[in-house]
Amino acid sequence: MGNLRLTDIVIIIAYLFIMVAVGFYFSKKNKTASQFTKASGKIPGWALGLSIYATFLSSNTFLGVPGKAFASNWNAFMFSLSMPFAAWVASKYFVRYYRNNGAISAYTNLEQRFGLWARTYAVACFLLTQLARMGSVFFGIAISLQALTHFPMPTIMIVTGICIIIYTVLGGIEAVIWTEVVQGIIKTVGAVIILYLIISNLPHGLKDVVRVGTADNKFSLGSFHVNFTESSFWVVLLYGFFINLNNFGMDQNYVQRYHAAPSDKSAAKSIWLCVYIYVPASLLFFFIGTSLYAYYQVHPQMLNEVTNSVALERITSGSAHGAVNQVAQSLTPADYGDKIMPHFMVREIPTGVLGLIISAILSAAMSTISSSMNSTATIFVEDIYKRYYNNKITDAKSMRLLYIATVAFGLLGMTTGLAMIGVKSILDIWWELSGIFAGGMLGLFLLGMISKASKNTEAITATIIGICVIIWMTFPSLIPDKFEFLRSPFHKNMIIVVGTLSIFLSGVLITQFRQKSLKKQTA
Missing domain, CATH: 1.20.1730.10 (Sodium/glucose cotransporter)
Known part of the structure; x- marks a missing residue:
């Protein structure tokens, strides 16, 4: 082995x-679903x-x-x-x-x-x-x-x-x-x-x-x-x-x-x-x-072992081409950071x-x-x-x-x-995916918990807005090059921050707008 x-x-x-x-x-203890x-x-x-x-x-x-x-x-x-x-x-x-x-x-x-x-x-x-x-x-x-x-x-x-x-x-x-x-x-x-x-x-x-x-x-x-x-x-x-x-x-x-x-x-x-x-x-x-x-x-001679190993893996998988030494020299620490501890x-x-x-x-x-x-x-x-x-x-x-x-x-x-x-990086891919897949659901939860006046209509509208914002930040390539100025300028780690705030704040604002409209109608 x-x-x-x-x-x-x-x-x-x-x-x-x-x-x-x-x-x-x-x-032996799991006799009911509650215990499980x-x-x-x-x-x-x-x-x-x-x-x-x-x-x-x-x-x-x-x-x-x-x-x-x-x-x-x-x-x-x-x-x-x-x-x-x-x-x-x-x-x-x-x-x-x-x-x-x-x-x-x-x-x-x-x-x-x-x-x-x-x-x-x-x-x-x-x-x-x-x-x-x-x-x-x-x-x-x-x-x-x-x-x-x-x-x-x-x-x-x-x-x-x-x-x-x-x-x-x-x-x-x-x-x-x-x-x-x-x-x-x-x-x-x-x-x-x-x-x-x-x-x-x-x-x-x-x-x-x-x-x-x-x-x-x-x-x-x-x-x-x-x-x-x-x-x-x-x-x-x-x-x-x-x-x-x-x-x-x-x-x-x-x-x-x-x-x-x-x-x-x-x-x-x-x-x-x-x-x-x-x-x-x-x-x-x-x-x-x-x-x-x-x-x-x-x-440094031991670092060469790491870079050569990663280079060989890439050549074998078809993701890189050339001699092992050439590919190894083109690698950055981000390419082999997760390989260092093993x-x-x-x-x-x-x-x-x-x-x-x-x-x-x-x-x-x-x-x-x-x-x-x-x-x-x-x-x-x-x-x-x-x-x-x-x-x-x-x-x-x-x-x-x-x-x-x-x-x-x-x-x-x-x-x-x-x-x-x-x-390349376990931590990077996990952080990115968790931020995207969280889908701003924290914003929906906070809206329901804090804004007692928010109802179903405000919540679903806010969630749609939040999903659109998350898609905008996650897939910038969806916007054509000629409209590049419309692409998200934020770092990918901001997806969960902006997504959550988009749902919560838009829900609160829509609720306030509805309440003001009702007051005007009853005045």
Whole structure:
């Protein structure tokens, strides 16, 4: 198996076996749909907090963040620094709102507020977002394991996908949450070990990281100029705030955990625990990326191995032509940033420890994918099957549907991952797709929650306006070259910001216009 020793292989197989065994253990408790989807509301707040943290800390973070920091700087860290602001809003307003509502689905209240179309729109946005999330995570795990095993990416995705499907189907949300608690600890320890090994392999240790990083401006948080056309400090901060507000307020992965807590206070604490752990943990991964940059500056011959490997892949796939050296010289750090950490693992991590690190990367993927599979299955049963086909079904049938939907969405996630093979940056593609697929549904949710006077007509008009704005920002090529001045000037990370505000603000303005018109008519 490529560079893996027998000891590493045994550790990885043991880890996968334990995860599947956890699913079998919790399968005995899943007698009802309520137990499968919200663990009967008996999970302690600290476990939920670690579970939410583990969901955030996917392979997109484990591989994508170091790759991003290696290729550029710490600009993307503003995403993490925006989390406390979104957490404050979520813990103060969203938790109580959902728990008082009582429905396990995050989107039931939208139908009660604006009608079936609103619920359907939000469900469609959520499912697309989850497929993008699962696909990017599958792709991330395939990148790292391919470098170590030399197995094809599709094979890696299928094997890991089968293991994830088994323990998620059997164990339900309780298995997902408790395995995520363990996985969150494993991958954090794994990251610390990787950082230690990088620094210990530098001639002057931490001093080399600081020296090289400072000289090449690798610690920069981006431009502080108010500029929304590039990935500035403000663009990433706004993107982070809106996407995290969307996560905490509209994402079934998180809303489902609010219901699994025994009280509002425990659910709110779980959000803050996630933030307290995730912000410094993400900083750790940015520092790993900068440390890797310093490592490869000190050992440039090893960087040649990475660029030659990527060049050979492109020539083999037909996406590049010419000699390996020529193609390698034309590559930029953005082309091979995600390959850096797997390459370092191959070269520098000792036997035994490598197996533990791979288990950490696997746990980063498994926690996010299993969470997405469980939540999408829940949404399918609650918002699609029960709403459109049969609302009065037995618990036994609900369980069968949950099992089938979990498997189906797991397979769809794998398919999405296969479609992403060849993408340059895991983090970039995930951020872009999540911003687009969120579809401004946060704006619709805020409109219903804040603007009590807004009715169905205002909401649907505002949503149409928001969708048009999102399409305008996502597909600038739809506008002919002669009208190029009409194309969106905004950076792609502004899509969720502008889309959300378009729906919310246009809905409020249309509502005010209607109210003024009614006053004039009655005057």
